[in-house]
Amino acid sequence: MDARSPRLWPYTPASSPVALPHECVFFCSSSVIPLQFPPEEGNDILEGSKLQMYCSQFLSDAGTVDQLLTEHNAPGMSERRPFLLLGELANPYRLQDIGIGPLPIYTVRLSSLCRTYADALDNREVTPGVHHITLARTEGWWEKSHLAMATVGQMKEMVMWLDQGRKGTWKPAKPAEGKLYFEKGELLPPKVEDISWDGKVEVIGQPPPALSGREIDLKQVMVPIHTQNGCYDNRGRLARCVHIPQREFHENMFRKGAYKKWAELLDIC
Secondary structure (H helix, E strand, C coil): CCCECHHHCCCCHHHCCCCCCCCCEEECCCCEEECECCCCCCCCCECHHHHHHHHHCCEECCEEHHHHHHHCCCCCHHHCEEEEECCHHHCHHHHHHHCCCCEEEEEEEEEEEEEEEECCCECCCCCCCECCEEEEEEEEEEEEEEEEEECHHHHHHHHHHHHCCCCCCEEEECECCCEEEECCCCCCCCCHHHEEECCCCEEECCCCCCCCCCEECHHHCEEEEECCCCEEEECCEECECCCCCHHHHHHHCCCCCCEECHHHCCCEC
């Protein structure tokens, strides 16, 4: 993918939460710049300054992330913290709408955690609306998502935008379970038939693909979770985004008021 304007991004918010982009990018108001992974060094878990240093070394045709932040007069990596983008917030078109400012975005693997639909509909700007994405546990699960290195101010802006004027609907939290890794290539999630369900708990019986990137300390990562009702309850099961596209979910499944309580979905620090 060549650098392009966020307004020329081929997927509008109406197509959210398709996992976009497929590669690491540096987002700013004028362009979306592809990033490449830096040379591998070490295999220890990345946290704090080690994570900041690693993220700053990702490369583009215009230089490293550190150089891009300087070029765009943006706060440096030392002022940024990891923030999971589970759905629409990874969409450059939407980030442009929010006016979030320069933001490096990385592809990551969720392990024993999945992206699922919140029991809410945001009807701003699009019809029928956007179902935002929240996080829930599933033992043995894996899928690809996105991680931003964001300033505290950017995190607050994204959560406020999700709240849609109703403060406290979304809550920034640190997961106390699951694992997170950088992911370099294509990653196919488990199939529907790989999920076993005993009427209470869903478990994945297949072994995960080999890891392609370094582990990130998930307990250091902030993620917005939907706290009003939690996530959509698909007759006791989760409606996972990778199996059910948003429009299909809205037209064929969504029933207002069918939800799982958020505190039952995920342990947080």
